[in-house]
Amino acid sequence: MGGEEVRTTKEDGGEWDFYTWISNNLTMLLYILATLWLIKKLINLVRLRFFAYVMHLCTKDEFPQLEEVKKDHFASMAKITSHDPELRKQNAIRVLEIGVGTGVNFAHYPKGSRLVAVDPNHEFKSYFEANKQKFPNIEVEDYIVTTGEKMDMVPDGSVDVVVVTLVLCSIDDTARFLGQIRRVLAPGGKFYFMEHIAEFNLKKHWLRRRMQDVFTYIIPVWPWVFDGCCLDRETLPEIEKAGFSKVEADRYYAPIPHWVFWPEQPNLKGIATK
Numbered sequence: 318m319g320g321e322e323v324r325t326t327k328e329d330g331g332e333w334d335f336y337t338w339i340s341n342n343l344t345m346l347l348y349i350l351a352t353l354w355l356i357k358k359l360i361n362l363v364r365l366r367f368f369a370y371v372m373h374l375c376t377k378d379e380f381p382q383l384e385e386v387k388k389d390h391f392a393s394m395a396k397i398t399s400h401d402p403e404l405r406k407q408n409a410i411r412v413l414e415i416g417v418g419t420g421v422n423f424a425h426y427p428k429g430s431r432l433v434a435v436d437p438n439h440e441f442k443s444y445f446e447a448n449k450q451k452f453p454n455i456e457v458e459d460y461i462v463t464t465g466e467k468m469d470m471v472p473d474g475s476v477d478v479v480v481v482t483l484v485l486c487s488i489d490d491t492a493r494f495l496g497q498i499r500r501v502l503a504p505g506g507k508f509y510f511m512e513h514i515a516e517f518n519l520k521k522h523w524l525r526r527r528m529q530d531v532f533t534y535i536i537p538v539w540p541w542v543f544d545g546c547c548l549d550r551e552t553l554p555e556i557e558k559a560g561f562s563k564v565e566a567d568r569y570y571a572p573i574p575h576w577v578f579w580p581e582q583p584n585l586k587g588i589a590t591k
């Protein structure tokens with residue numbers, strides 16, 4: 318009573334107040350958050366650009382034997398009749414390629430094809446466009462930057478053919494991805510796939526199967542360099558349970574004449590019908 322009131326502050330060791338501290342340091346906090354956000358964006362951009370460049374290096378020179386396998390695999394596309402009366406009149410079909418990357422499959426679409434390209438990595442677009450120049454008979458109707466799982470903007474039953482090559486190895490939700498393919502295909506439409514998979518001849522190539530696990534999980538070179546790619550995917554069972562009316566597929570060893578791709582040689586190619 319009658320004594321002098323003593324106020325304590327942080328500086329003289331008094332009680333620390335959260336709200337006072339926030340209001341005094343708000344600018345600094347916002348600055349730190351903005352910097353962290355920018356660094357994250359930058360790392361992501363570098364990652365996407367790096368992967369697109371790696372894929373450009375891997376695909377800029379054709380492997381003639383692999384092209385022969387592709388030619389044979391995609392040959393039946395030329396016999397497909399479009400569900401769309403307008404395209405039918407022009408003897409053309411609509412192809413949707415998901416995970417189009419640098420555009421390595423242009424040579425295998427029938428002449429006059431209308432292409433809808435989907436890829437979540439916009440850094441591929443310039444390589445894709447440069448490649449497209451060599452194929453004036455293919456018309457790109459749309460290039461959509463999104464994932465196969467989220468391509469809701471592609472209308473139901475709107476495409477005659479879906480093409481996917483070397484993509485399912487890096488998809489987290491394969492069931493959703495395949496469900497979207499079924500949704501966008503017209504009745505009777507075809508899904509062409511070519512994917513590297515887990516080694517299937519364990520007796521002969523047990524070492525490769527081991528190394529696929531090593532390079533995916535222990536020293537994860539593949540997911541690192543190839544943006545989430547896993548070498549141990551089986552893939553065919555997933556396609557078989559995705560609700561297609563028919564699935565025809567075979568396993569084979571891809572003729573890639575470079576030792577770097579030895580872990581990717583076991584492959585799967587096939588056609589699923591809606």
Ligand SMILES: C[S@@+](CC[C@H](N)C(=O)[O-])C[C@H]1O[C@@H](n2cnc3c(N)ncnc32)[C@H](O)[C@@H]1O
Binds near residue numbers: 421436481483
């Ligand atoms: C190994 S590259 C293959 C590119 C090309 N299809 C080829 O055969 O060379 C994988 C491609 O799938 C794309 N991709 C990755 N995740 C995807 C997803 N969830 N949906 C669609 N594409 C995806 C990548 O951006 C990349 O273009």
